[in-house]
Amino acid sequence: MVSISDIRASNVRITADTAPQTAVFTGATDGIGKATLTRLIMTKVPVRVYVLGRNGEKHRGFLDRLREVNKQADIIWLEGQLSLLAETKMLCDEIRSRETYIDSLCMSAGFITSGERVETSEGNGLSQSLTYYGRILMMAQLLPLLNASPNNPRIVSILAAGNETTSIYLDDLDLKKPGNFGLVSLSRSAATYTTLSMSRLAKENPRVVFFHHYPGGVDTGAFKKAWGDKWFWPLVGTVMSMFGTSPEDAAEKVLYLLTSAKYGGKGVVLSAGQSPGLNMAKMKGAGELFLVNDKVKELYQEKVMTQLEAMNAGDIIWRKTQETIGPYS
Template sequence: MVSISEVRASNARITQETVPHTAVFTGATDGIGKATLTRLLSAKLPVRVYLIGRNGDKQKAYLDTLRQSNKQAQIIWLEGQLSLLAETRRLCDEIKTRETCLDALYMSAGFISSGERIETSEGNGLSQSLTYYSRIMMMTQLLPLLNASPNNPRIISILNAGNESSSIYLDDFDLKQPGHFGLATLAKSLSTYTTLSMSRLASENPRVVFVHHYPGGVNTDLFKKVWGGKWYWPLFSPALSMLATSPQDAAEKVLYLITSAKYGGRGVSLAVGQSPGLTMAKTKTAGSLFAINDKMKELQ
């Protein structure tokens, strides 16, 4: 387990050698992703970031702010709909035409259903497509670039490490059958799919550090967008404000996951008294998945 003070101290020691030189961010136009990208750029180091999202015209002010915050950074906006796998592949192809290697792939794009199953035009569940199918496609498509990186390559997926379950519908992964779709079922299914898939990819790509992270309750606008109109929102909102982590603290933790030598042995060196993190296979090096909960504790 790592304290927030230890996290901040490590992040303050990020250098040009330990920062990801080239990174891809999804889910970074809002919430934890936005706070993480903002925090990364605040280090004032030369980085190139591909920021993927929708509605580029609406994001112009945000992009301008990012670029002004770090004159050494190059922010490349790629517009696309990550809920569609054809679009996800197109975006990955675009990145592969521009880059020969990649240091970091950060993913937190997602959708919280208010209870009903919504399908994309490709026939997949919207939540499953954004949170699992699209992310796995990005990993597999961009792994050649990550494997080519000399700079501590990492994949960070922000979801729900620790909520895996053996009680999933093996004959209905997309939860299409009547009575299968629900928030609890969706959460444990996506967590399980993610951990199993990332574990397999980690074993096949030992040069790349894979991290599945559960950030806990974070006080972003996501919950308000989904449940703001519900009768219980006036009761839930104050509790969220009091108990949830701020996006800024969540971002510090994510930046630590991206840069610290605690995970895989390369990156910002550990402080005196700190020990290397353990993967789910109880190893200290890459080749297995690091599953990290909201207390920054490694899960086995």
């Protein structure tokens, strides 16, 4: 576990040598992603950032303000619908045409359902496309650039580390059957698919540090957008303010994951008394996924991972994933 004061102390020591030179952000026009992008730009180090999303005109003012904050930042907007795998592939192609390497990929785009399963025009569940399939496709497409990084290549997927479970439908991974779809099953399945698939990619790409991060309860307004202006939102807001994490503190933690030497590489050097982080294999550095919760504590999930292995869940999920993203690879 790392205290927020230690995290802030590390982040104020970020320099051009420890910050990503080139980064890609999804979900950076709202919530944690927006706060993290803002915090990175506020370091005032030279950085080129690709911001991917839709409705670019709506976010022009925000991005222009960031450019004013850091004159050394090159902020590039790329327009596309991240819930569509074809457009995700198009955005990755554009980045690959411009760059020989990237240092960081930070993904937080998502959609919280109000209770009904909504499909994209490609026939995939909207929530799963944004939080899982699209993210795995983007990782696969951009890993050659990350592997080419001479710096500190890292991937952070902000989702639900620690919520892995064996209570998933291996015969219905897309939750299409009656009674299988719901907010709880959606959250648990996305967490489990993400950890299993990112763990596989981490083993295959040991130069890159992979994180599956749970930010905790953060009042980003996402639930209000999904459920509308209900009577209980003032109560939810009060609970969030008392026990939750602000987007700004959540952003400090994500920036720490992207820049601290705790996780290997040439990041910000640890202060006296701090120890290196351990990945899921309880080893230092890359070669396996880091599961990190909202307290910035590494998780190992040994029991559930052993049970999932006995179920052959990793291979089943990976085959389904490749079947879904394959036409866009």
